[in-house]
Amino acid sequence: MSRPVLEIDHVAKRFAAKTVLSDVSLTIDKPEIFGLLGPSGAGKTTLVKMIVGMERPTEGSIHVLGVKVPNLKLMTDIGYMAQSDALYGELTAEENLKFFAQLYGLSGKRLKENAERVLELVGLQDDAKKPVQKFSGGMKRRLSLAIALIHRPKFLILDEPTVGIDPLLRKKLWDTFGELKDNGVTLIVTSHVMDEAERCDRLGLIRDGRLLACGTPAELKRATQTTTMEEAFLVYGGMGDAR
Amino acid sequence: MRVKALTERIIRQFLWDKRTMALLFLAPLLVLTLVSLIFNGDAYRPSIGLVDVPSPIQAALEKSDAHLKTLSAAKANDELKDQKLDAVLKFEQGRPELTLEGSDPTSNRAVLEAFTNLGGGGQAAGVKPVIHYLHGGKSLNNFDNFGPVLLGIFVFFFVFLISGVSFLRERTNGTLERVLASPLRRGELVTGYFIGFGIFTIIQSALIAAYSVYVLDLWMAGSFWYVLLITLVLAFVALSLGMLLSTFANNELQMFQFIPLVIVPQVFFSGLFKLETISDWVSWISYVTPLYYGADALRGVMIRGEGWSGIWGDVGVLALFALVFIALNVLTLRKYRKL
Ligand SMILES: Nc1ncnc2c1ncn2[C@@H]1O[C@H](COP(=O)(O)OP(=O)(O)O)[C@@H](O)[C@H]1O
Ligand SMILES: [Mg+2]
Numbered sequence: 104m105s106r107p108v109l110e111i112d113h114v115a116k117r118f119a120a121k122t123v124l125s126d127v128s129l130t131i132d133k134p135e136i137f138g139l140l141g142p143s144g145a146g147k148t149t150l151v152k153m154i155v156g157m158e159r160p161t162e163g164s165i166h167v168l169g170v171k172v173p174n175l176k177l178m179t180d181i182g183y184m185a186q187s188d189a190l191y192g193e194l195t196a197e198e199n200l201k202f203f204a205q206l207y208g209l210s211g212k213r214l215k216e217n218a219e220r221v222l223e224l225v226g227l228q229d230d231a232k233k234p235v236q237k238f239s240g241g242m243k244r245r246l247s248l249a250i251a252l253i254h255r256p257k258f259l260i261l262d263e264p265t266v267g268i269d270p271l272l273r274k275k276l277w278d279t280f281g282e283l284k285d286n287g288v289t290l291i292v293t294s295h296v297m298d299e300a301e302r303c304d305r306l307g308l309i310r311d312g313r314l315l316a317c318g319t320p321a322e323l324k325r326a327t328q329t330t331t332m333e334e335a336f337l338v339y340g341g342m343g344d345a346r
Numbered sequence: 347m348r349v350k351a352l353t354e355r356i357i358r359q360f361l362w363d364k365r366t367m368a369l370l371f372l373a374p375l376l377v378l379t380l381v382s383l384i385f386n387g388d389a390y391r392p393s394i395g396l397v398d399v400p401s402p403i404q405a406a407l408e409k410s411d412a413h414l415k416t417l418s419a420a421k422a423n424d425e426l427k428d429q430k431l432d433a434v435l436k437f438e439q440g441r442p443e444l445t446l447e448g449s450d451p452t453s454n455r456a457v458l459e460a461f462t463n464l465g466g467g468g469q470a471a472g473v474k475p476v477i478h479y480l481h482g483g484k485s486l487n488n489f490d491n492f493g494p495v496l497l498g499i500f501v502f503f504f505v506f507l508i509s510g511v512s513f514l515r516e517r518t519n520g521t522l523e524r525v526l527a528s529p530l531r532r533g534e535l536v537t538g539y540f541i542g543f544g545i546f547t548i549i550q551s552a553l554i555a556a557y558s559v560y561v562l563d564l565w566m567a568g569s570f571w572y573v574l575l576i577t578l579v580l581a582f583v584a585l586s587l588g589m590l591l592s593t594f595a596n597n598e599l600q601m602f603q604f605i606p607l608v609i610v611p612q613v614f615f616s617g618l619f620k621l622e623t624i625s626d627w628v629s630w631i632s633y634v635t636p637l638y639y640g641a642d643a644l645r646g647v648m649i650r651g652e653g654w655s656g657i658w659g660d661v662g663v664l665a666l667f668a669l670v671f672i673a674l675n676v677l678t679l680r681k682y683r684k685l
Contacts, residue, residue, distance in 0.1 A: 155527050156527075156683070156684075156685060157523065157526065157527055157682065157683045157684070158684060159684045173683070173684060173685040174685075175529050175531065175685060176529065178527065178528055178529040179529050181527075183524075183527045185520055185523065185524050185527070187519075187520045188520070189519060189520035189521040189523065189524030189525075190519075190521065191355065191359060191521060192519075193358075193359045193362040193363055194355070194358055194359060194362065198355070198358055201351075202351055202352075202354070202355040203524075203525075203528065205347065205348065205350070205351030205354075206348055206351055206525065206528040206529070206530050207528055207529065208347065208348075208529070210347070234362065
């Protein structure tokens with residue numbers, strides 16, 4: 104029997120006196136697209152950074168693929184796309200990609216093949232030789248995604264991947280996420296845009312550092328007797344305020 | 347492997363950034379040229395050791411503004427070597443012999459001045475000592491004396507600034523955090539930076555030193571390789587300090603604000619100005635400034651032709667500075683990844 108992809112066990116995170124997350128528990132058993140949905144400042148980025156291993160939980164524990172994080176070796180299995188694009192403006196798209204690929208231990212023919220594959224996936228194959236500082240916001244976002252994919256990780260964490268991307272490309276990216284899932288990749292996608300929620304297999308609604316609810320979009324709507332995710336979230340959010 | 351990736355990336359960034367390259371390589375040459383053209387020294391009171399000097403001549407010398415010190419021949423030689431004395435006047439079988447330390451043209455001129463002003467009749471008037479130089483020589487000028495220090499200052503200043511700003515950019519544009527979300531170790535990151543910058547520093551030092559020696563005709567008594575070694579270690583100190591201080595800056599402007607705090611005081615205490623003329627209660631500062639050791643070693647090699655035995659102490663202190671800063675860097679990187 105295989106261990107769950109992700110196990111978050113009663114995790115809390117405090118920065119100095121400020122509590123950013125409290126008592127978050129969550130399990131992902133098999134490859135799926137898990138959406139972390141919540142307004143800005145809810146604690147989504149903090150949570151995914153702990154999953155990647157960049158922050159330590161103040162309380163509780165997180166296991167990824169059966170290994171407790173933070174763990175340096177595990178980082179090879181995780182693809183991470185940060186909320187803000189972290190790219191070297193002076194370098195071309197290809198050079199950026201190559202640098203990060205090497206950090207994950209790729210080289211030679213495999214590096215070249217993977218680079219071509221991910222550039223095509225995000226539709227940047229014709230801009231590979233352009234310096235990144237000439238890129239538009241959407242192009243940078245796509246390159247960041249390509250970098251997260253370069254080493255074929257089993258577990259992909261995307262922090263607001265579709266911000267600043269036009270609707271057509273956004274749809275294409277979500278199609279890509281679906282294909283990745285079909286190939287056995289688990290994705291965690293954070294978003295504050297509700298219409299993306301429907302494309303996730305399961306959702307976690309997060310607000311003020313609490314995981315308010317967790318389930319498939321259909322389940323969440325049924326439980327709140329609403330017809331859209333937006334309304335469902337408002338119901339849960341309201342309950343959160345009342346407590 | 348990962349270190350190589352970092353090194354390669356830093357080199358690529360440099361190659362795309364022509365302006366920074368120009369700053370690193372050409373700006374020092376320009377400033378050095380200007381300094382060599384315009385520099386002029388001021389008055390300085392030399393220290394002269396006297397060995398068996400007849401009293402009338404001593405009396406005459408006392409009228410000059412030199413500090414005089416009567417001592418034995420052996421002790422005089424030691425103090426001259428340690429640069430505690432600028433010159434020693436000896437009488438060998440009634441013949442006066444003046445030996446100058448020689449590595450500082452300002453002191454040389456001040457010593458010779460004291461003797462040309464002896465005049466005024468009497469027994470002292472006819473004293474024309476035979477002149478020897480321990481180091482350097484008559485043709486050593488101010489630029490020869492300051493050149494090695496300037497070389498050290500340039501390497502330190504430009505490496506500090508460029509590494510500080512580029513590391514600051516890594517922090518502010520999120521790439522540092524992103525790089526640390528990969529399996530890269532914090533130590534590997536610092537090492538990659540050192541090799542990447544090391545390569546450019548070696549080229550920079552070689553270029554500045556070669557230009558100074560062969561084009562501007564700077565005095566060069568020792569080995570070119572020692573000069574490269576010293577500048578490389580000095581650059582590593584500047585690099586690790588720049589990286590470290592970038593933690594305390596939020597933008598490029600704040601990085602530049604470190605210049606009057608970190609660079610300028612070091613320049614004052616680096617030996618560009620004679621430390622003897624600086625008040626005692628602040629002169630101890632020189633011993634905590636890396637540039638002081640770098641400048642001392644560079645002068646040793648370039649003017650006095652010292653080898654490893656003369657510079658190992660300075661190089662050791664510099665290496666220690668670098669190690670401490672590197673350790674602090676690896677520690678502060680914990681802020682970005684708790685592993
Ligand atoms: N390093 C930190 N120190 C202090 N507070 C932080 C830190 N990182 C995040 N926070 C705070 O935690 C809260 C949640 O932030 P974040 O996880 O970025 O939210 P989201 O990604 O959902 O917009 C915010 O109020 C933010 O100010
Ligand atoms: Mg966020």
